Amino acid sequence: MANVKLRGIRKSYGKTEVIKGVDIDIKDGEFVVFVGPSGCGKSTLLRMIAGLEDITDGTLEIDGTRVNDLEPSKRGIAMVFQTYAIFPHMTVRENVAFGLTINKMKKAEKDAKVDDAARILQMEHLMDRRPSELSGGQRQRVAIGRAIVRDPKVFLFDEPLSNLDAALRMDMRMEIGKLHQDLGASMIYVTHDQVEAMTLADKIVVLKDGLVMQAGAPMELYHEPANLFVAGFLGAPSMNFLKVTVDEIGGDWVQVSSDALASVKVPNKGRAFTFGQTATLGIRPQYLTAAPDGQGMLNGKVILTERLGSETVVNLAVADGTTLIAAIAEDAVLVPGDDMAWTFDPAVAHAFPEVS
Amino acid sequence: MAAINQDNRGLRLIVRYAVLTLIAIIFIFPVLFMVMSSFKPNLQLLRDTSSLRAFLPVGDISLDNYYDAFRRAPIGLFVFNSVLVTGVTVLLSLFFCSLAAFSFVYLNWKGRDLALTIIIATLIIPFETIAIPLLLFVSKLPWIGLEGIEIGWLDSYHVQIIPWIADGLTVFLFVQYFKDLPGELIEACRVEGASWWQIYVKVVMPLSGPVIATAAILKFLVMYNQYLWPLIVVQQETYRPVLVGLQYFFQLNITWGEIMAYLTIVTIPVLAIYLVLQRAFIASIASTGVKG
Numbered sequence: 001m002a003n004v005k006l007r008g009i010r011k012s013y014g015k016t017e018v019i020k021g022v023d024i025d026i027k028d029g030e031f032v033v034f035v036g037p038s039g040c041g042k043s044t045l046l047r048m049i050a051g052l053e054d055i056t057d058g059t060l061e062i063d064g065t066r067v068n069d070l071e072p073s074k075r076g077i078a079m080v081f082q083t084y085a086i087f088p089h090m091t092v093r094e095n096v097a098f099g100l101t102i103n104k105m106k107k108a109e110k111d112a113k114v115d116d117a118a119r120i121l122q123m124e125h126l127m128d129r130r131p132s133e134l135s136g137g138q139r140q141r142v143a144i145g146r147a148i149v150r151d152p153k154v155f156l157f158d159e160p161l162s163n164l165d166a167a168l169r170m171d172m173r174m175e176i177g178k179l180h181q182d183l184g185a186s187m188i189y190v191t192h193d194q195v196e197a198m199t200l201a202d203k204i205v206v207l208k209d210g211l212v213m214q215a216g217a218p219m220e221l222y223h224e225p226a227n228l229f230v231a232g233f234l235g236a237p238s239m240n241f242l243k244v245t246v247d248e249i250g251g252d253w254v255q256v257s258s259d260a261l262a263s264v265k266v267p268n269k270g271r272a273f274t275f276g277q278t279a280t281l282g283i284r285p286q287y288l289t290a291a292p293d294g295q296g297m298l299n300g301k302v303i304l305t306e307r308l309g310s311e312t313v314v315n316l317a318v319a320d321g322t323t324l325i326a327a328i329a330e331d332a333v334l335v336p337g338d339d340m341a342w343t344f345d346p347a348v349a350h351a352f353p354e355v356s
Numbered sequence: 357m358a359a360i361n362q363d364n365r366g367l368r369l370i371v372r373y374a375v376l377t378l379i380a381i382i383f384i385f386p387v388l389f390m391v392m393s394s395f396k397p398n399l400q401l402l403r404d405t406s407s408l409r410a411f412l413p414v415g416d417i418s419l420d421n422y423y424d425a426f427r428r429a430p431i432g433l434f435v436f437n438s439v440l441v442t443g444v445t446v447l448l449s450l451f452f453c454s455l456a457a458f459s460f461v462y463l464n465w466k467g468r469d470l471a472l473t474i475i476i477a478t479l480i481i482p483f484e485t486i487a488i489p490l491l492l493f494v495s496k497l498p499w500i501g502l503e504g505i506e507i508g509w510l511d512s513y514h515v516q517i518i519p520w521i522a523d524g525l526t527v528f529l530f531v532q533y534f535k536d537l538p539g540e541l542i543e544a545c546r547v548e549g550a551s552w553w554q555i556y557v558k559v560v561m562p563l564s565g566p567v568i569a570t571a572a573i574l575k576f577l578v579m580y581n582q583y584l585w586p587l588i589v590v591q592q593e594t595y596r597p598v599l600v601g602l603q604y605f606f607q608l609n610i611t612w613g614e615i616m617a618y619l620t621i622v623t624i625p626v627l628a629i630y631l632v633l634q635r636a637f638i639a640s641i642a643s644t645g646v647k648g
């Protein structure tokens with residue numbers, strides 16, 4: 001177990017800079033998820049921590065020691081790859097034991113560790129099989145087993161679930177969460193899936209174009225997104241954005257309105273607005289509800305409803321041509337074509353000076 | 357609709373098999389001719405060449421040619437020499453060329469790409485152009501033998517082996533194959549703490565069965581069919597390989613039956629190797645697209 005510290009980390013391939021100065025702190029035993037759209041540099045960052053890519057600039061510390069120039073195997077990390085990277089010509093037991101065999105551990109000690117890992121991952125019955133005789137989920141377990149036996153200070157996962165089907169993905173996600181609870185080790189987990197990030201993380205680091213957009217606890221990012229990108233990236237269905245005009249600016253609030261929206265006063269958390277500028281108002285679908293008569297803040301015409309069981313997702317067309325999404329109670333009955341009044345609690349709406 | 361499709365497919369299958377059979381026949385008949393002729397006396401052999409009888413075991417069939425061939429030349433020694441030189445060269449070549457390819461694919465060093473380009477460029481140089489310079493070169497090289505240091509490699513096994521160990525084609529085959537192995541496997545090894553040597557021995561080579569088989573067969577054929585090089589560097593019978601040994605049968609009364617018997621005998625090791633490696637060989641051609 002250990003803490004990991006990234007300071008001013010940069011990475012260039014030739015002239016293209018793909019990581020543009022990243023600072024991250026990972027505490028002992030913390031589960032940190034790097035999340036962001038494909039190509040934002042998550043894997044590159046993880047591979048620099050692993051030692052598989054050179055660090056162009058900046059400092060990487062594990063447990064207080066600078067490890068920029070250490071071999072991957074000397075950093076006290078273990079990695080689980082997207083393609084599992086287990087050896088097809090070895091049995092499951094040989095795969096799990098690989099690192100220990102390489103490092104000439106005594107057989108009795110090695111067997112004990114491997115059996116331990118097999119028990120934790122419930123794959124004792126698979127130990128003599130070859131990878132070709134395993135399902136995707138089982139291969140994933142082997143890869144995790146190989147990481148566990150080495151007692152790493154930090155576990156690194158690069159999109160470990162992306163090759164699994166949806167049902168299995170949920171199971172494995174819970175197992176990885178449980179593994180973290182049981183082992184208490186620091187884990188860094190890369191994914192482009194915000195659901196995985198929200199469910200697993202103690203701390204989420206949202207990345208975009210090689211920069212950290214925001215880092216913090218999942219609910220903190222969900223309720224207090226620092227910018228439009230984070231607001232739109234986390235949460236499902238994703239946050240609604242309305243283009244609005246700033247009518248009035250107060251100490252900790254702004255008043256905005258648009259063709260589609262009646263004038264509304266929403267909280268402002270220290271962002272700089274200018275009078276009359278075009279800004280963005282963000283409203284989560286869960287907070288958009290059908291309004292009692294005469295109290296609507298905006299009119300929306302029902303285009304489409306999708307029943308998901310636990311809730312119903314409604315697509316609405318509003319006056320300025322934007323499509324909004326409302327997530328409402330499962331038993332609500334709406335008819336496509338209905339023009340209805342909608343409302344939301346201004347206290348949970350977000351105003352951003354940027355326009356997407 | 358479905359019926360027409362099925363007919364079409366059947367027809368296509370028939371045509372395909374007909375073509376394949378024809379090709380197989382074209383390749384098999386010379387071998388058949390060789391084997392059948394080896395059992396026939398000279399006169400009949402020559403007469404039979406004008407008809408299909410050339411491919412059939414008919415007429416005066418006997419093993420006489422084989423007795424005569426063995427009496428005329430030390431066939432056992434020649435086959436032994438060829439198998440020894442070929443076997444050792446194939447093994448050393450697989451080892452050194454795969455190591456070279458490993459460093460080209462997995463290690464980063466200055467001048468790597470240029471070095472690989474040069475090695476692959478050597479593929480277009482015909483051996484005949486370097487035979488004489490190479491002869492002058494090896495005739496001056498020192499060798500530690502049983503009687504201490506000697507100068508010159510001529511008349512030995514090693515002069516037939518060492519110049520053939522490194523070769524561009526084998527390096528190229530391994531480079532192509534290694535590039536297609538999943539990179540994350542190698543990275544997993546590095547994270548687990550394996551040295552480059554361990555990665556080579558425990559992971560890369562065990563996964564390289566198909567390319568090893570291909571490279572081995574191609575190298576085997578080149579080595580077993582050596583003629584020009586041993587002809588100029590080996591004077592003594594002791595080190596002579598099979599094809600140079602063929603000369604014995606073109607001196608004095610030439611008997612085609614004996615020649616066919618000799619060739620049949622020296623073909624056996626080739627067939628044996630091919631039968632052992634053919635499945636891996638075919639799998640490899642199918643996967644790498646390399647034609648033999």
Ligand SMILES: Nc1ncnc2c1ncn2[C@@H]1O[C@H](COP(=O)(O)OP(=O)(O)O)[C@@H](O)[C@H]1O
Pocket residue numbers: 013018036037038039040041042043044045
């Ligand atoms: N070896 C490389 N050479 C050049 N560019 C690379 C290399 N690896 C990654 N990149 C670039 O770096 C960026 C980030 O890649 P990556 O970290 O794999 O993204 P992510 O994992 O977030 O999808 C991408 O734009 C990618 O094209």
Ligand SMILES: [Mg+2]
Pocket residue numbers: 042043044159
């Ligand atoms: Mg990635």
